[in-house]
Amino acid sequence: MVSIKDVARIAGVSIATVSRFINNPDQVKGSTREKVQVAISDTGYAPNTLARNFRRGKTGIVFVVLPSIGDPFFEGVMKGIMQVAEDMHLTVFIRETQFNTLTADEYSNMIFSKQADGIILLASVCPFTAPLERPEGNQQQPIVLSCESVSPELSHFPSVRIDNISAAKEVTDYLINLGHRDIGFIYGSHSSTLTLDRERGYRRAMKAAKLPVVDSWVVEGGLTLAGARKATRKLLNHSQRPTAIFCANDEMAMGTLHEIKSAKLRIPEDISVVGFDDIRYAEILDPPLTTIAQPAEEIGERTMNRLYKAIEGRDIGTEPEIVPHKLVVRRSTGPVATHNS
Amino acid sequence: MVSIKDVARIAGVSIATVSRFINNPDQVKGSTREKVQVAISDTGYAPNTLARNFRRGKTGIVFVVLPSIGDPFFEGVMKGIMQVAEDMHLTVFIRETQFNTLTADEYSNMIFSKQADGIILLASVCPFTAPLERPEGNQQQPIVLSCESVSPELSHFPSVRIDNISAAKEVTDYLINLGHRDIGFIYGSHSSTLTLDRERGYRRAMKAAKLPVVDSWVVEGGLTLAGARKATRKLLNHSQRPTAIFCANDEMAMGTLHEIKSAKLRIPEDISVVGFDDIRYAEILDPPLTTIAQPAEEIGERTMNRLYKAIEGRDIGTEPEIVPHKLVVRRSTGPVATHNS
């Protein structure tokens, strides 16, 4: 491996000059510049990033920690993150947890060991087992939470997200206004605040309308297609079958639509379905899905901007930054059928 | 920031001992171990990964370069990669290119600068502008291509993939056997070998059956939902409308199904549709999609295994490693309608 020394020797200059040539060519005289350039080309020299980062104490890298790249919702958020990161000359790397929690080692590596200049947590479940507390004397990397509603153990971190409770209440109210009284809810997982908040919104709307929530109407779907399909079958076989189903995300709603159609029921005539997120598939589903649109790209942009400020050493506080959501009505919802019984 | 020196001073030992305690506790006497442990806990010390990697010349990191996390097909491949990586005690980071090519700087950083121990290229388009050639005297990181059919400029790299040409020929043959003669093809992009290979397979099948390929039946879909929708509308308005459409991936097929249904045509009675990949949505589409199943997880596992060997310094050659695909017939395809005209 050719190092800065080799280049210096061949060019007949000091390593300091080679370093300057690479980082601040203006500081190097034209004729010297040429000699160095030739030596670099001849050797195929590339600076050792490991050494450079170590020396500088900066990496120019931001980590995005997320459970799985499979969730289409993340696509938009990443787009926003990447756009801003590029402007800031930061490189983004995604660390997929595959829904596992990271080991204590990885955690400490990530948070304390300067592998990156900052971290974005794009997760619906806290991916760390170790406590996110700052040991005395050790400074941790700036962290910004994206999308995640702030759970108690994460509440001392800044976040950017929509108001999940209000959004869930809004979409439930919408169903109630269509005349639905029997509304099922497929949640993700009770270890996810995000999902809990959406359930909270659903329960608030039901309560405000003085509608009962039957316990077995609230079913776990694990935020996955397969989980939602199973959950939907449970609801369809329920003695008191709901006339509407609220899925805590669109991915699950896709499974729900499929199961309802497989059972030869009509959407929305027999059952209305709503999702959450407005992923790119929502509008091409059959029928197109009524859902809550999250401004994914904007969330990504704001998250990255906020993290950048923190990396620069500015105080960004710990307040959640709330961005507006929007109810998007499509054809998967309709008035409740009139009972002739 | 507390460093190894601080810990050594507080524990009353040398930094060498602290280092040993962290990396090989067995080499340290019990009583010493305790002193060091206390000092570490008290200070909240975490080793500086930047320094460690630099010193060791190894990072324990593998980069996966892919165009966008939005493609559901990558989910399975990543799962396979992650499983093997975990066994090998390697950490995987994903670098999303957002369909851009990386700058020469990033390229050289990534390939030559030891930021990672190895690289997986999970891309349908070569993400580098710079030539992937090895400058004399500079050793580049091991690279393995995953899924990508090997294009000329990448042919000196090992790869793991299915035989895209055969698979595409197989699914086209299947349509032909159903009686279809007018078969449209929606390709991704002509800068992608993967897509070109699928087109090649389609053309071979047509030729073998002595069926003409009308130029305007072959339309670009950009591998995206939106692109495929536009492409499909073109095909539907074609004076000689195809009776079957072959989409170069499932994501595009999702858009195609939607547009056909929007035009009030029936699938498969009026038009048959096939995709490619067998992503998790394929079986819940309406109708469920006939497609080529790629063993995504297996591809990921094999890719990571092969890369690991290379990282260990073993010779892995440059032969492509071909894994078997499978035609999965579902309800989006059927016999061509009998013409009564």
Place this chain on the structure above:
DNA sequence: CTGAAAGCGCTTACAG
């Protein structure tokens, strides 16, 4: 504009 030199925080042969 350029060079000599210190030093970033670790790991590891070497000596004891």
Place this chain on the structure above:
DNA sequence: CTGAAAGCGCTTACAG
């Protein structure tokens, strides 16, 4: 089992 010391490849004040 432990310590003193070299050195990984850079960057950057400092001096000239």
